[in-house]
Amino acid sequence: MSEFFTSDELLALREHGIAVFADRLLIDVQPPMSDARIAEIEALCEGPLPPALLDLWRLTAGGELAYDLRAQMDGNEEALSWSELFYDGSDQYRDLQGWIEHEQECAEEAAAEDGATWNGKLRYLPIGGFEYCDRIYVAMEPGPRAGSVVAWKQGLPGWTHALQQDGIATIAPDLHAAFAALCLETDPEEDEDSTGLRVLEYLDERVSDHGMPQSLADRVAVFYRQALVDWRGPLEDGTLAAKPGLAALALQHALSQDDAALV
Incomplete structure (x- = not known):
């Protein structure tokens, strides 16, 4: 239950295809x-579906997300697109x-390449992502990593400033x-390119x-x-340099707004 909205408001939002899960907004929900x-x-x-995934699917079978997300892949911080929660009939x-x-199919092919027979059970369950480029999985194999959330991103060999090979990261x-971990890097009321x-x-x-x-x-x-990510607070208190991710957002803002003083 959201602490921001009343139960009546949540019911009204649901009539408009909106739901709240883990303090994040879902739209066009199923x-x-x-x-x-x-x-x-x-x-x-x-293994068994983790409780958090059950909570999500008992709220909605899927829908849209509109947030920013980053992860370390191949030594770099990569932007990930998690714009859809996959659902049947999408x-x-x-x-x-x-x-x-x-x-x-991929699991069966991988087992065959290793000269083994696949047991027919998924170790990673795909739950969201963006088209064929980025995917989000929940780890299903019993053990300490069960229920963890893993991102896969397609590499783009030869593309400048792009991930050169497929990347995987636990997020x-x-x-x-x-x-x-989902956030807004720029304010949609100020930035026409905001997620x-x-x-x-x-x-x-x-x-x-x-x-x-x-x-x-x-x-x-x-x-x-x-x-919305706050980089202005750390800028004012002098701690921005110690936070590379926020510093990068501040620089991006300065360049887009032609704010030489900020640079």
Whole structure:
């Protein structure tokens, strides 16, 4: 349950395809996943579905995210696109079942290359990402890493300033922590290229075309912007240089706004 919204507000938001999970906003959400479908997916995996994933799927079977996320890959900090929570019937590059079948094929091929027979169980369950470029997995193999969230990013050999080979990184020990890592690097109310612009456009559409109260949309926008990364505070207190990630965002802002004084 969100501490920001009342239970009545959450019900009203759901009517407009909006839900809150781990203090992050989901839009264009699907109904909850059925217990039967959850059981089907669990039967395909090496171990039981972790509690956090069950919490998510019992809230919604999938939808959209509009946040920024970064991870260390091949010695560099890479931006990751986690714009979709895969669900059955999605009209994106592949739906959830399609991605599961893709992983099954890859696992079987990998086992064959090693001269082994695959046991038919997924060690990593794909739950989201962006088209074929970036994917988010939950580790399913029993053990200390069970339930951890892993990102895969496609490399682009020959591209300047791009990951040259496929990269893999653990981004959080569980799904709640992975959602906590989602942020807004720029303010969608100030930056027309901000990842968050998608949410503001979605809210505008719900207000203009579907009767969402403007006051509720405004509250959603306030809640959403709580994920905005603050580099100005460290700049003012003199600690920005010790925080490379925030310093990079400050420099990006200075360049985009032609703010020579900030540089």
